[in-house]
Amino acid sequence: MEYITSRGFELPTDQTEMENFDWFNMWSNRNFPYYELLVGDTLYWFDTTAQKLVWKTEVVKVDRFPYSDKQQIFDRYPNSLGLKYYDSRPDSGYFVGYKVKVLEKLDIEKPNGFRFPQLGWLRVDNEIATTWFNRQPTEDTNTLDDNVSDDNKNxxxxxxxxxxxxxxxxxxxxxxxxxxxxxxxxxxxxxxxxxxxxxxxxxxxxxxxxxxxxxxxxxxxxxxxxxxxxxxxxxxxxxxxxxxxxxxxxxxxxxxxxxxxxxxxxxxxxxxxxxxxxxx
Ligand SMILES: [Zn+2]
Structure with a gap:
């Protein structure tokens, strides 16, 4: 699957920084795409300060769990401390964390009149593929069991x-x-x-x-x-x-x-x- 995610702060312009960062969302509910996001998905990054898509990445790791205490997140993701986003998050709820690999640096402006949803996540549907990327959408060939190897396992x-x-x-x-x-x-x-x-x-x-x-x-x-x-x-x-x-x-x-x-x-x-x- 392909998604666009937005951030209300300036995204890294450096590839290494982008890849090293522990990206995450914390919600009070299991918002989309808490369950949907998978390793292998394509993630486009929308920088709201620039009003542009700035990175095309591939999800290489996903971690999701309910949390009852923000300290749990602090302990696991020390790199993510101090962000305004983090401080504004609910004290308990659902955490989804992810690492990405950069596929391409982008410079794509938001099409006129397009409104980004409040929660900052969009699935790339036919309309978005056409208006943002000027292309025909491709078939979803992502398989759900690709990441499980059955070698050497009982x-x-x-x-x-x-x-x-x-x-x-x-x-x-x-x-x-x-x-x-x-x-x-x-x-x-x-x-x-x-x-x-x-x-x-x-x-x-x-x-x-x-x-x-x-x-x-x-x-x-x-x-x-x-x-x-x-x-x-x-x-x-x-x-x-x-x-x-x-x-x-x-x-x-x-x-x-x-x-x-x-x-x-x-x-x-x-x-x-x-x-x-x-x-x-
Ligand atoms: Zn029987």
Missing amino acids: ITELLADLNEKMKNVSPERVEKLVSATIRKDTKIINALKKATDFKCQFPNCGQRITKKNGGFYIEVAHIKPVSQNGQSILGNLIVLCPNHHKEFDFGDLKIDEQTNSKLAGQLNGNKFEIELTYHD
């Missing part, structure tokens, strides 16, 4: 990594990607199948289908459907045989309890409880 570590990654993906973004390209959750789905040994997780089932060329066939269902903004994360994914999958989809399903590690409810009148924790 299945528990891999699942944990993938889960962290998918947590940072807003349902809105997943939905957009699903319609725009293909599903990007293949890795977590495959890891989950392996972790369950390709067996249906429904109590007392454990079915899997043996394929003639080796391997097994099994399905993975979203407990809260993607169409209702359900995420591809642990706690919302369940490995099911085709029968139980369809029974989940079409049967009378009542969920009594859903956490990251447990799912309990009733399916067509039968009570069930499924542990959603995984080990090697």
Whole structure:
């Protein structure tokens, strides 16, 4: 994805300074793009004092967490002290920090009549791509699982990594990607199948289908459907045989309890409880 972010102070004119700085936002709410910003995204920097875009950068690190005390931020980001922005931030809320790599120095003036939103973040949509950059927007080819390597990892570590990654993906973004390209959750789905040994997780089932060329066939269902903004994360994914999958989809399903590690409810009148924790 591509974003424009604005700052109410003069941005560095030096590339090293730009890259060394701990950039951040602190909000009382999980404002856009708290969840959306990802490593690999393109970030354009708007300097409000110059009323120009001055840098094109790539996000190389993202760190996000809720904070209850500004001191936590002081401790982790000593380089960011003393800024007026920092002092004006809420005492508790949501922190998103990021490092960038400079791709290009820019000198692009804000198009006439364009008003920057209050919170200083814009997604580069078709209109912006056309009016600011004078170009046709390109397809979003950023994949959600690119930053997780499955080399030398056991299945528990891999699942944990993938889960962290998918947590940072807003349902809105997943939905957009699903319609725009293909599903990007293949890795977590495959890891989950392996972790369950390709067996249906429904109590007392454990079915899997043996394929003639080796391997097994099994399905993975979203407990809260993607169409209702359900995420591809642990706690919302369940490995099911085709029968139980369809029974989940079409049967009378009542969920009594859903956490990251447990799912309990009733399916067509039968009570069930499924542990959603995984080990090697
Ligand atoms: Zn089953």
